[in-house]
Amino acid sequence: MAAPVETFFLDQDAQGTLQAQIQQMIAEAILSGRLPRGEKLPSTRRLSTHLGVSRITVTLAYTELQANDYLTSKGRSGFYVSENAPEPPSFKLRSRGEDKVDWGRTIGTNFTGGSTPTKPPDWRRMKYPFIYGQADPTLFDHNSWRLCALRALGQKDHPAMMRDYYDQDDPQLIEFITRHILPRRGILARPEEILITLGAQNALWLTAQVLLTQRRTAAIEDPCYYSLRDILTQSRCHLVKIPVDRGGLAPDALPEGTDVIYTTPSHQSPTTATMPLERRKVLLKRARELEAVVVEDDYDFEMSFLNPPSPALKSLDREGRVIYVGSFSKSLFPGLRLGYLVGSEPFIREARALRSVVLRHPPGLIQRTVAYFLSLGHYDALIRRIGAAYHQRRDVMNTAIEDTGLTIAGRGVFGGSAFWMRAPDDIDTRELADRLMAKDVVIEPGAPFFGSSTPPRNFYRIAYSSIPAVRIPKGISLIGEEIAAMRQTGAK
Incomplete structure (x- = not known):
């Protein structure tokens, strides 16, 4: 060609x-x-x-x-x-020229400068990557995924791959979510109440765009998922930060005038706290009093390998007050970027219209491939395999933490994939992370999770999703040694 x-x-x-x-x-x-x-x-x-x-x-x-x-x-x-194309000729290549646009004045809205941190792009080469939200390729069923992709590319599914869904989604994927995924969380929904998104983050953005204005107030957990805070900050709504405790978000702390409540009740991000059933009922009662809507981000529920997860907040809702956010990016692989929203039909209708304007719909080929991966049983097998591996890694990490004398600030009741840690008060975990990088250890400083202009600097998160169990003890030992060295230097 x-x-x-x-x-x-x-x-x-x-x-x-x-x-x-x-x-x-x-x-x-x-x-x-x-x-x-x-x-x-x-x-x-x-x-x-x-x-x-x-x-x-x-x-x-x-x-x-x-x-x-x-x-x-x-x-x-x-x-x-030619295979022997020469060096540059005698004439001078045209320069691109310099921008003459004053971009500081020309850009109407700034989206940079948020609190979302960047992960090291070369983290996979690190020996001790305690990095959250990244998949372990050794656990993924590459062969089954390839077969599902080939099936989706077949002549039978050619229309599903090629067609423009406009504002709709793959009916096979929607059917599986309706019949198999949501019932596991105690949720009953009709196809008209489900929308496929490009991951949970895209789902959260859609909720902010549809539900919030500059005059409305959103309540978020503190600490919370930093990208959610950036999304809500960009929406220019009023933002209220509610401190979390061992039971997650405290409903009584929600102020009058709150319109939308964002929460992670099953596995609070990042503290891993699980909201008790009674508090979930109180939260719904408080939302009713405020005439507010609740957005439930149910990330990581598949990783409940210790005990069955608590019923989703959405399953307790009898008034259509809860909007549920789910994702396959954590359970399959992050690069998939596929999630879903579940809510009352009027809300989904508006979210669907907005999605169609911005990105039409997620690629049909990816939706059909995922539908096959789910319906043929590969998804359940993968979850069992990941759960077993995570369970082992969690036990190894827990023992290593105890042996090293580090302090756990939060650990998931049902499982999960990370520990929320607290270093001594005089340790800045941003500096700790920089120093550990030189030793091939990757941790996640905790400051970006807090909404304060002066957040606590001594929290950090370590995950076991991307590191083999055999490397965990040495990695934890290096963290403990570096903290001790920093304290000794500070004491001097």
Whole structure:
């Protein structure tokens, strides 16, 4: 296949003959790497028609480039970039130029500067990656996923892959969520009450856009998922931060005037606290008094390998007051970016309309592949395998923490994939994380989870989802040694 002719154009301000301009245009494309060695060029007829010049002009330019070993000719096949393309020619490549736009004035809304931290891009090469939310490829069933993808690519499913769903979703995926996923959380829903999203974060963004305005108030947990706080900050609503305790969010602390309550009752992020059943009922009662809506983020519920999870808050709701957020990104793999919203039909209708404007719908091929992976039993088998591995790793980590004398601030009642830790008050875990990186240890500082301008600096999170059990004791030992070294240095 030849390089697209549409990628070639002449600079209207360029000087020199048309032949020279075409030579320079192609040479620049080769030298910049846009045309790699062996790439076929458009035919002289196509390029001349596209550029609006005579064919002989293009032919002469190609011939001259061939003479200089930029191009080579293969009989009647056409011209190709030579395997011996020379170093840059004597002419100077055109510079891109400098921006003349005052972007500080031109940008109307800033989305940078939030509290969401970045994970080290090379964390997989680290020996002790206690990093949260990343999958362990050794636990994933690659072969079954490949077979499901091939099936989704088959002729039978060709329409499902190729069609434009407009504002709808794959009916097979919706049916499985309705009949198998939601009942495990005690939730009954109709297809009209479910919307597929690009992960839980996209689902949370949709709720903020549909439910909140600059005059409305949202309540969030403190500490909480930092990306949620960034989403709500960008929505410009009034934001109230509710401190969490061992039972999660305290309903009595919700102030009058609260319109939307965001909570993670089954597995609080990041403290891992589980909200007791009685408090969940009190929260629903308080939401009724406030005439507020509750958004329940039920992430990590699949990782309940210690005990069966508590019923979802949505399952206790009899007034359509709870909007439920689920995700496959944690249970399958983060790069999947597939989640779902469950709520009353009027809300889902608006969220669906907004999604269709922004991104139409998640890719049909991915939806159908996931539908097969779920319906053929691979998903349940994967959850059992991950749960067993996490259970072992949790036990190993718990023992290592006790042996090292570190302090656990929170651990999931039902399982999960991480521990919420507390270092001594004089330890800044941002500095601790930087120092540990030099020892191939990755931890997550806790400050970004807090909404205060002066958050506590001594919390951190360590996960066991991405590290083999055999490496956990040594990694925990290195954390303990570094904390001790920092305290000793501070004491001096």
